[in-house]
Amino acid sequence: MILVTGATGTVGREVVRRLHADVPVRIMARDLARITGAGRTAQRVAAQYGDPRSLERALSGVLTAFLVTNRVAGDDDARFxxxxxxxxxxxxxxLSAAAVTDRRADDLITRWQRASEELLRHSxxxxxxxRPRAFMSNTLSWAGPIRSEGVVRALHGASANACVDPRDIAEVAVRVLTEEGxxxxxxxxxxxxxxxxxxxxRQLGRLLGIPLRFEELTSLEARAALAGRYPAPVVEALLESAERGRAGAKAAVEQTVRExxxxxxxxxxxxxxxxLAAFATDGDAPVPRRRPPLRRGPGQEPRGVA
Incomplete structure (x- = not known):
């Protein structure tokens, strides 16, 4: 039995969609109504990291687990x-983050991820x-200003980031969850x-067929924008991370997805x-392309912040 946590999140829901119907799967979520894409045979269990009894129910009979936590500096990893x-x-x-391997990264979020990895190493x-780099889906936060003003506002617009498609993370996760080695x-x-x-x-504007402009945020403006979404210590960690990105720390490309x-x-x-539907200014959003299937080697069954 495979347990998938974080099943309603960006990566977890893609993992759920890709696990083959023949694989015994249990999906853990706080709100079962938010689970989408699960196969008919998948079990569903309501559980929370802070509720030991619910975790006991979720983990009964499980041999492999996909662990996603997002409460920075919390003890969810230890409890699980x-x-x-x-x-x-x-x-x-x-699910960790690429920044943990960067010795120059010492912000709160990275320290928490490193500590979480250490807990698992010694478990x-x-x-x-x-360890993914930033999610491409992070740009969904631009959707509102794009629709209403035709503008993207962000910090360090010239910083290069080898961001990754969450669907690729999910496909790798399915491999790791269902294979040995x-x-x-x-x-x-x-x-x-x-x-x-x-x-x-620029690419979003071309795809949408509308002129989009980019407006560079100052550090003060970025801090104010982030403060509306995150606690102050997390805001500072994100700003520290952005400075590392400006120095080129996030531009390196790995071939792990291909491998x-x-x-x-x-x-x-x-x-x-x-x-594009998320960014479109009217109801005439393009129909999404179908993603190419996960390639499998001989003898394999089909499997269906940083």
Missing amino acids: LRAARSAGVRRVVK GMEWTFL HAGKGYTLTGPAPITAVEQT LTGRSAGTFHDWAEDH
């Missing part, structure tokens, strides 16, 4: 791993870390090329083309 060990879980695949269970490994996941916010804006799936990582253009 204690419960998983007690339940007899054999291995845990943890007594097999572990694998998935990944224990004790950390996989850094990136897109096929670094791209700047200015170029993302594990047999195909190139998706481009931002591909991702944007498939998600």
Whole structure:
């Protein structure tokens, strides 16, 4: 039995969609009504990291778990791993972040991710870390201003980031969850090329067929914008991370997606083309393209912040 946590989030819901119907799957979420894309045979369980009894129910009979946590500096990883060990879980695949491998990264979010990885390393269970660069889907936060003003506002528009399509992260996760040979490994996941916010804006404008302009935020403006969404310590961590990006720390490209799936990582253009409905200024959004299937090697069954 595979347990998928974070199943209503950006990556978790894509993992759920890709797990083959023949694979025993249990989906954990706080709100079961928000689960989408699950197969008919998938089990669903309402659970929260802060509720030990619900975790016990979710983990009963589970051998492999996909772990997603997002409460920065919280103890959700520790709670889950204690419960998983007690339940007899054999291995845990943890969604982490690419920044943990950068010795220059010392912001709050990265320190928390490193600490979470250490907990899993010393848990007594097999572990694998998935360490993605920033999600391409982060640009969805631009959708409102694009629709209302035709503008994108962001910090350090010329900073290059090898951002990754969340669907690629999910395809790698499915491989790791359903195959042997990944224990004790950390996989850094990136897109096929670094791209700047200015170029993302340009590509979105061309796809939408409308003129978009990019407006550079000052550090003060970026701090004020982030303060409306995150606690102050997280805001400072994000600003520190952005400064590392401006220094080129996030531009390196890895070939991990190709190595594990047999195909190139998706481009931002591909991702944007498939998600134009979110940015469109009217109801005539293009029909998303169908994503190419996950390639499989001989004898394999079909599997269906940084």
